[in-house]
Amino acid sequence: xxxxxxxxASASAGILTAFAVVGTALLAATYLVTRPIIAETEKQAxxxxxxxxxxxxxxxxxxxxDAALLPPARELGNRDPTTVYRAVKEGKPxxxxxxxxxxxxxxxxxxxxxxxxxDGEVSGVRVVTHNETxxxxxxxxxxxxxxxxxxxxxxxxxxxxQEWKVKKDGGKFEHMAGATVTPRAVVKAVHKSLKYFAAxxxxxxxxxxxxxxxxx
Amino acid sequence: MSTDTISYKEIIWNxxxxxxxxxxxxxxxxxxxxxxATVVNGVSLGLATALVMACSNGAVSVxxxxxxxxxxxxxxxxxxxxxVTIIQLVMNxxxxxxxxxxxxxxxxxxxxxNVLGRAEAFASKNPVAPSVVDGFMVGFGxxxxxxxxxxxxxxxxxxxxxxxxxxxxxxxxxxxxxxxFPDYQGFLLAILPPGAFLGLGLLIAGKNWxxxxxERLGARG
Numbered sequence: 001x002x003x004x005x006x007x008x009a010s011a012s013a014g015i016l017t018a019f020a021v022v023g024t025a026l027l028a029a030t031y032l033v034t035r036p037i038i039a040e041t042e043k044q045a046x047x048x049x050x051x052x053x054x055x056x057x058x059x060x061x062x063x064x065x066d067a068a069l070l071p072p073a074r075e076l077g078n079r080d081p082t083t084v085y086r087a088v089k090e091g092k093p094x095x096x097x098x099x100x101x102x103x104x105x106x107x108x109x110x111x112x113x114x115x116x117x118x119d120g121e122v123s124g125v126r127v128v129t130h131n132e133t134x135x136x137x138x139x140x141x142x143x144x145x146x147x148x149x150x151x152x153x154x155x156x157x158x159x160x161x162q163e164w165k166v167k168k169d170g171g172k173f174e175h176m177a178g179a180t181v182t183p184r185a186v187v188k189a190v191h192k193s194l195k196y197f198a199a200x201x202x203x204x205x206x207x208x209x210x211x212x213x214x215x216x
Numbered sequence: 217m218s219t220d221t222i223s224y225k226e227i228i229w230n231x232x233x234x235x236x237x238x239x240x241x242x243x244x245x246x247x248x249x250x251x252x253a254t255v256v257n258g259v260s261l262g263l264a265t266a267l268v269m270a271c272s273n274g275a276v277s278v279x280x281x282x283x284x285x286x287x288x289x290x291x292x293x294x295x296x297x298x299x300v301t302i303i304q305l306v307m308n309x310x311x312x313x314x315x316x317x318x319x320x321x322x323x324x325x326x327x328x329x330n331v332l333g334r335a336e337a338f339a340s341k342n343p344v345a346p347s348v349v350d351g352f353m354v355g356f357g358x359x360x361x362x363x364x365x366x367x368x369x370x371x372x373x374x375x376x377x378x379x380x381x382x383x384x385x386x387x388x389x390x391x392x393x394x395x396x397f398p399d400y401q402g403f404l405l406a407i408l409p410p411g412a413f414l415g416l417g418l419l420i421a422g423k424n425w426x427x428x429x430x431e432r433l434g435a436r437g
Contacts, residue, residue, distance in 0.1 A: 019279075023294050034306060038312075
């Protein structure tokens with residue numbers, strides 16, 4: 001009796017194991033085939049997004065190769081090292097693209113990229129991911145509204161700290177009725193990233209290129 | 217259900233109308249309500265589900281005689297999870313923008329109870345061909361519901377139809393977007409989850425009305 005139960009149980013276990021092995025093998029094969037394609041698509045998507053805020057004609061280096069890792073910084077809203085893309089024109093620093101998180105959106109973190117030119121002016125800002133309310137707070141997405149372009153050409157020298165706020169808080173930045181929390185978070189994060197850039201500009205451009213991005 | 221009583225016509229009719237997963241059995245509502253804000257999102261996830269169901273039903277049917285009864289559920293789940301992950305990787309590679317839009321709902325197809333339900337109720341007892349048809353048709357019925365619900369919500373919520381089709385078919389398809397109401401201000405309720413519940417309620421009511429009307433006419437005639 002006991003042996004028959006044992007035999008039955010081990011047969012079941014063997015069958016389950018066989019299915020698990022075949023399934024894992026199938027997944028591994030699919031992963032190996034799709035991995036380079038996914039990496040390439042992601043790279044293109046990233047370049048396309050950066051290209052919107054930093055036209056590729058303005059610099060002459062390979063952005064993705066000239067990326068470096070920045071240590072975590074409170075101004076950037078992150079706890080992990082983030083990638084910075086450095087644009088160089090004829091050997092001179094031209095602009096940097098920072099990955100910035102606005103931690104205080106209406107529904108959680110708003111992830112953005114901010115391109116800042118060497119003269120301290122914002123070249124452009126784009127929201128990468130967010131969970132803001134559809135129809136209310138999602139106008140920060142370029143696909144929904146051109147509001148995010150409000151930052152282009154702005155800098156620390158053009159606006160004072162008081163002016164780097166949404167209109168409702170006495171600043172200079174327009175926002176839409178019904179959703180103040182979202183633009184407030186975005187304005188604050190862009191302002192902080194400008195301050196970070198001003199304080200760390202030399203460091204950002206002298207960091208050794210770290211192409212971990214490709215190794216990942 | 218034995219082999220000789222299987223009628224493809226019945227399988228198709230059950231999947232699309234009589235036991236429609238979206239509006240009759242009301243299974244797998246989580247993705248139904250979450251992604252049906254536009255036609256393109258709804259239909260894309262519906263088709264991905266239908267594809268998974270056709271493949272999982274087929275695979276389950278092939279292995280059904282080798283799987284001991286007591287471990288059938290883990291084996292079915294394993295098969296479904298493998299298929300969904302493969303589809304997820306392929307979507308990520310070739311339709312990344314759409315993949316990003318559908319997000320977490322693609323891996324969640326694994327726990328869509330329609331998929332395991334059909335594997336258990338149909339594919340584990342029937343030959344391969346009808347199982348594949350059954351899986352696809354139940355998924356297709358879900359796709360139709362998602363498409364109609366998506367169209368309702370998109371027209372009332374955004375005033376457009378097929379917005380975001382370029383995410384699925386590439387940039388050239390952008391011309392296919394139809395603006396139903398130009399300069400429409402949008403109707404937020406339809407886009408938010410409550411709009412999905414209201415729309416689904418209307419669809420169920422509509423289906424019941426059509427069925428009952430058919431019965432009345434049948435009784436009279």
